[in-house]
Amino acid sequence: MSNRVRCNCHRCVIRGLMGPAVVVTVGVLFLLDQLRGGYLSFGNTFPVILIVIGVISLASNLAPDDGHISGTGAPAPPGSTPPSENPYASHGQGSGR
Secondary structure (H helix, E strand, O other), X not given: OOOOOOOOOHHHHHHOOHHHHHHHHHXXXXXXXXXXXXXXXXXXXXXXXXXXXXXXXXXXXXXXXXXXXXXXXXXXXXXXXXXXOOOOHHHOOOOOO
């Protein structure tokens, strides 16, 4: 067994639903193909898979990541801010204007 720490933030939980949602969607589409045929064949309804993937990706990106466990295995301390994009921001460098 793995001793990997799982992240339980909202973003990671929603992202973890991607695989099961795609499998269920494909199953429903094949079921509709068998029951109705014709217009509801898999060839006509496969874009639904792309819509499901897009909706889950959008929900994942909009969800808060409070308590996210990064690759180091430790959660970010509360109230911490991410490092600045500019490595010289704290060195007192002005904009020169």
